[in-house]
Amino acid sequence: MAVVFERTKGLTPISTHYCPGCTHGIIHRLTAEAMEELGVLDQAIGVAPVGCSVLAYKYFNCDMHEAAHGRAPAVATGIKRVLPDKFVFTYQGDGDLASIGTAEIVHAAHRSENISVVFVNNAIYGMTGGQMAPTTLAGQRTTTSPLGRDPAHAGYPIRISEMLATIPGATFIERVAVDSPANVRKAKRAIKRAFEIQLEGKGFSLVEVLSTCPTNWGIEPPNALKWLKENMIPYYPLGNFRDATKEEVSDGQ
């Protein structure tokens, strides 16, 4: 019988602790498959964040570091500067990357560190129980914005991809979502492309993945996918925000 689907070698054979219907699991799989397909698993060093994916170091089947909250890009910088020929990636949530760790991500992009970042934006702090994230949408209720996020008080949600795309060193920036099979396939392509850019030595690459948190949104999984599509994508448009490798080509033409 033909094998049509197998667990990727990029993930360890243990079940994750993620809530049912949480899309962290899909994003793990895409990240792991991309590494497997590119043949870099035995050359890879990953950096896990603080957030729901704090245990990512148990799930990715490669060498891993657990970083302090927000500091993964600095940790990855240290690793990559010591081992420039190895494949180095971070996996970070939106509280981790877009709030406490903004300095680290901005400057890693600015230096065009030759690392890849998988940035999971679920518009909330999952691990700590559903508090407001910098990415929480205007009007969205969380445990620290119980009446809905009021931009006059808490500011507008931060668009990381748009912001990073203005940095010359940010070689590749793309936003994707995992709300439908078609979008999952696109997400995989973007992650793989981001990883290839590192392997080609072309500098900093980041893929922002719009993700769900059914538990803390208080929405059952199928409707959470719908909520993502109807609420997050209009504010966080999908697409490529920067691909300096293509700009180089068009400059030459």
Add this chain to the structure above:
Amino acid sequence: MAKVLMKGNEAIGEAAIRAGCRYFFGYPITPQSELPEYMSLHLPKAGGVFLQAESEIAAINMVYGASGSGARVMTGSSTPGIALKQEGISYIAGAQLPCVIVNMMRGGPGLGSIQPAQSDYNQSTRGGGGGDYRLLAYAPASVQEMVDYVQLAFDKADEYRNPVLVVGDGVIGQMMEPVEFRATAASDLPPKDWATTGTGGKRPPNIINSLYLDAEELERHNIHLAEKYNRIKENEQRWESVGLEGAELVIVAYGTTARIAKSAMENLNRQGKKIGLLRLITLWPFPEKGFAELDEATKDLLVVEMSMGQMVDDVRIVNEGKRGVHFVGRSGGVIPSTALVEEKILEILERSE
């Protein structure tokens, strides 16, 4: 090798490179900026990497990554910057990684001043990060000692898989003195088989981590760390003692202050007084063994610090009420004079007569 005249901060850089350090991550701050400046020029020549980080927080986390990947790595800063590094230091200690951290102390609290101080004694010996961890902390008193202990610090960090702190004050960083770089004894260090270098398909993944969600497991980890710290306490106490025999009073000091104290001691001994000196070389572990050598004749201890009195607490603990414990110091960046120390000693001697 012939002696060369070098500024303290630059000598630290050269000593680190000779000890095999190839990575330096830092952020500028007075009075230690000559160290990153030196590294930015000389590390690349040695095939290494100097990187100016966006903050001390980023710098220490780069150190965490580099160390986890098996490199000899260093960072340096001064008081407020070391404060920012504390979270990272706690992670590095928790994950049991080696690295060397230099603190050229300046006056505090807050932004304080850029003048020399010793008011990070508590921070150096108690730590500012969370959890049950300790740092081996050297406090050299000359540029030569700085060089020797920076070199040793890298070996000790590897031996114990623990961050090592080298503490100076602005004076030692800025001072020029002749130094000799001695070849370090070939050390018998264990291989870094825990480092994340990519599995190469040859071993299971290595994980650098300080998270233990299970309470019992974290406790076992903490017990393991405590055993290591006890070994450090047993084996790594260092101090220098001068004229303890028959001394009526012994001065306790470290770093620049110990040099001032020594001059005061010599002046008074020439006048027929019997004064000794116990100079701490390790702040942690606190050299309790040095205090065990104190003479029965010694009635008083005088702690001299460039702070409002921080080490004096540890001296009281080790003293167990046996002798009088006194303190004299200046703070805020003011360096105590020999006259001040002599005056205080005479006052104590008079009182106890």
